[in-house]
Amino acid sequence: MRENEAALDHRVRSDESFMQGVKDCLPTVLGYLSIGFAAGVVEKTSGMSLAEIVLMSLLLYAGSAQFIAAGMMVAGNPATAIIFTVFFVNLRHLLMSAAIAPYFRHLPFWKNVSIGALLTDETFGVAATRLSRKSKGSYQWMSGLNLTGYINWLIANVAGGIFGQWITAPEKFGLDFALPAMFIGLFMLQLIERSKYGVDLLVAISAVVMAVAGTVYVSESAGVLIAIIIAASIGVWVEKWK
Amino acid sequence: MLLGASLVTLIPRVLPLLVLSRIRLPEWALRWLQHIPIAVMSALLAQELLVSNGSFSPSSAGLIAALPVFAVAYFTRSLLATVAAGMVAMAVLRHVSWFAA
Numbered sequence: 001m002r003e004n005e006a007a008l009d010h011r012v013r014s015d016e017s018f019m020q021g022v023k024d025c026l027p028t029v030l031g032y033l034s035i036g037f038a039a040g041v042v043e044k045t046s047g048m049s050l051a052e053i054v055l056m057s058l059l060l061y062a063g064s065a066q067f068i069a070a071g072m073m074v075a076g077n078p079a080t081a082i083i084f085t086v087f088f089v090n091l092r093h094l095l096m097s098a099a100i101a102p103y104f105r106h107l108p109f110w111k112n113v114s115i116g117a118l119l120t121d122e123t124f125g126v127a128a129t130r131l132s133r134k135s136k137g138s139y140q141w142m143s144g145l146n147l148t149g150y151i152n153w154l155i156a157n158v159a160g161g162i163f164g165q166w167i168t169a170p171e172k173f174g175l176d177f178a179l180p181a182m183f184i185g186l187f188m189l190q191l192i193e194r195s196k197y198g199v200d201l202l203v204a205i206s207a208v209v210m211a212v213a214g215t216v217y218v219s220e221s222a223g224v225l226i227a228i229i230i231a232a233s234i235g236v237w238v239e240k241w242k
Numbered sequence: 243m244l245l246g247a248s249l250v251t252l253i254p255r256v257l258p259l260l261v262l263s264r265i266r267l268p269e270w271a272l273r274w275l276q277h278i279p280i281a282v283m284s285a286l287l288a289q290e291l292l293v294s295n296g297s298f299s300p301s302s303a304g305l306i307a308a309l310p311v312f313a314v315a316y317f318t319r320s321l322l323a324t325v326a327a328g329m330v331a332m333a334v335l336r337h338v339s340w341f342a343a
Contacts, residue, residue: 034325052244059248064286069247079243087250089286092279098258109260116256122321174329174336180290180304181311181328187283188315188324200280207284208292215293223293227285228278235277236270 021144024130025152028122032152033159038178039066040160046070050161057157061118061150065089066157067179081219088225096124103137111139118146120153121186199238207231303339307331 036057043053043066060066065086072082097116104112123145131137191200207227214223291304307328314327 028321034322034329056244059244060251062251065247065251069243073243079246082243083246083250086247087254089282090251091254092282093251094254094258095275095278097255098262098275101259101262104259112259113256116259117252119255174307174331174333177304177307177328177332178325180287180308181325182321183283183287183290184308184311184328185315185321185324187280187287188312189319189321190279190283192316192319194280199277203277203280204284207281208288211285211288212292212298215289215296216298220289220293220296223289224282224285227288228281231281231284232274232277235281236274239273 016138016141018140018144021138021141021146022148023144024126024141025123025145025148028126028149029152032122032149033156035063035178035182036153036156037160037163038175039063039070040157040162041164041175042067042160043070043157044161044164046074048073048161050158053157053161054154057154060086061153062086062090062120063182064179085220085224088228091228092121093119096121096128100124100127100131100137103131103134104139104142106136107139115139115142115146118150120149123149125189199235199242202238203231203235206234303332303335307335 039057040053043056044050048056048070056066056069060069068089069082069086072085077085096119100115100119101112104115107115126145127137127142187204191197191204194200207230210230211223211227214226216223218226291308292298292300294301310331311324311328315324318324
């Protein structure tokens with residue numbers, strides 16, 4: 001009996017450990033590597049130095065935002081437009097952070113800061129799946145998950161920056177399609193996860209139409225903003241009528 | 243630019259974790275926020291595939307390559323497999339069109 005309890009206690013604790021978090025991050029490692037590598041290549045080809053790539057992956061730490069920032073820099077966009085766009089591209093983190101917040105209420109201020117600062121689509125996906133079976137999240141486990149993703153991301157970006165010099169035509173390897181493919185993947189995962197196909201497809205179509213119209217008639221960054229606000233509002237409105 | 247972009251990335255990541263234990267958003271705001279991910283991805287994808295240099299010009303290669311990518315995402319539910327499929331599809335498409343030309 002006592003042995004059983006000890007074994008159970010041990011299992012619960014190892015289940016919540018830092019190393020378990022590292023292990024649970026492994027399925028996402030190749031995803032980080034491929035997208036991070038592509039981001040490194042794009043950053044390098046947009047004229048950034050290796051030191052700038054390191055800084056960008058450590059400070060910004062956001063796949064699509066790094067692609068977009070690099071792309072907008074090459075296109076000669078002003079810093080305000082880039083910051084504005086990055087803000088809205090990453091605004092989805094607000095939802096993810098909000099969604100996991102109830103599981104970490106027991107933690108002090110700075111621990112919540114460190115969990116949030118390293119939150120990504122991938123670590124959120126892993127964490128949300130795991131936390132749904134629990135009432136409290138483990139800080140150690142979450143840190144193992146987050147730090148593994150963070151270190152991988154840095155390595156991938158630097159590797160992309162280094163090897164990007166020798167890859168003269170990244171489009172030959174389809175690297176330029178990594179970003180749209182990632183958007184398709186994230187879209188489909190959310191669509192499947194939510195299983196609200198009717199409303200979600202309507203929101204998606206509205207967003208596509210408004211993004212194109214907004215981009216053509218106003219600007220690229222405004223197009224995304226207009227599309228998000230109007231499409232999400234249409235979603236709420238349609239749900240009200242159902 | 244980088245510091246500004248990093249700051250506006252950090253704030254949405256951290257703020258909800260810090261304040262949500264104190265403030266509760268009204269129901270309508272939560273429902274509105276729930277539509278944001280789908281809307282963001284759709285809008286960004288539309289700009290990638292349908293817009294070029296600020297005007298409406300669908301990329302035929304992009305649209306063709308997107309079809310198998312949607313299918314792979316649906317059947318594998320794996321982000322990695324989806325991104326890999328996208329790169330392979332685009333690489334194959336370009337090589338095929340070189341042979342044709």
